[in-house]
Amino acid sequence: MKLKEMLLDSFWYSVSDWKKLIILGILLVLLDSEGGFSGSWALNGLNVIIFIVILILGVLEAGYIFRVLEESVEGSKKLPKFNRFHEMTVHGLKELVIVTVYFAIPLFLFIMFLWGSNTSADITMAGFLIFIVLMGIIYILFPAVMLNMAHNHGTIRSGLDFRAIIRKIRYLGFRDLVVVYTGMFMILGIVKLVLTDNLSTLPLMGDLISQLLIAPFVLLFTTRMLGLMDKE
Template sequence: MILDIYKDSLEYSAKDWKTLVILGVICLFNFLLLPVFLITGYNYRVIDTAVHGIINGRDPLPDFEDIIGIFVDGVKVVIVQVVYLLVPFIIFMIFVIVAGIVDNVASAGIMIIGALLTFVALIVSCLMSQMGLCHMAYNEGAFSKAFAVSEIKEVIDEIGWFECIITYLGLIIITIVISFVVTALIGLIFTALGISGFALGANAGGIFALGMFINALVSMFIVGPYLSIFNSRSIGLLYTMQI
């Protein structure tokens, strides 16, 4: 089932290259902060489509017609993520404060325990956050459903904590591998061109610089948006495993 989720999501993310370019253009202006909400909002729409669809179905990619709605969804997504991430942060700060009160020997032990508990809390919070977004989407965007902890826990219990964690680890690995392979491939091509150009008396430095520029463009306008859709689709389909 997990492999089916990956297969579906990899194919789904490549359905419309125009969408990838549009997302890339939006990413280009992320330094203005507001476009960040459009990206998170669009990814939420991908999740929404997935939780109401089926694996290996013919779900379409969301369109950009409702920009205001996408922006609002993005704001809601960021709020949900921040609230859930506050939990491990608060746990860590409690241990930091306690460690600062006791002596040095006890302080080291407290910080080790605090770091371990914070790590566990971070994993649980991230999982609850993502499933919370799926739960909100499944319940027609009801914001309160993103914080219905008992309901979200039941969803994860139904799917299986092990399956959820393994799926997320797989997403991380696939994301890293695709990013590395694309970057390395473009790098190798322009390295070969640069060496060949140098042998022919051309400006090898310019060729290498062009390769770096193209690598950056491909990462921003194709690979980055592709992987964001892939991850969002996978998360949404993971949620459907309990339905």
């Protein structure tokens, strides 16, 4: 599939079901909410409940987005339904584990680097640069990680199968994967920023459109685009 066809497909796919788009937007709004966290945790047990609810919503959101990716690589042309919540939860938890494993590695190495060396400014800067490089490598690897999981029913093992992940990168083309995936995020990020700034003149309506429509659209679009790059 050519790039133009992938872009058009991803656009129409993302807006094909406004009900599902808005439901995803509501999830994102609730996840961004910080109003419930105030006061002392010891004195306000409501904070604990709010945290648990937000964690559950985050897992469901991750599970749904994984389903979008999984069904996209299988050739589906419709947004998946918000059902089979047990399956969504399991996939969301698995994705959370994989994200934690991958992005905790450079953070752990950075902390160990600083802990095992003198805390001079030069060494600290060198450690920080190494941390940035490792994060960049993982950022490049991660789309292939998610695609490999999508082809293997979301198993944690497939998310850590480095040989299969490297083969996936070679199959997709390292340059194409980096250019398309990074460029896509940059362009959509700029579009979202411009639209959000323009809508800020409409305090209530602008926030509503941005959070309920633009944010979920960007998420669906990028996920669909990634799935089409490796469609079966």
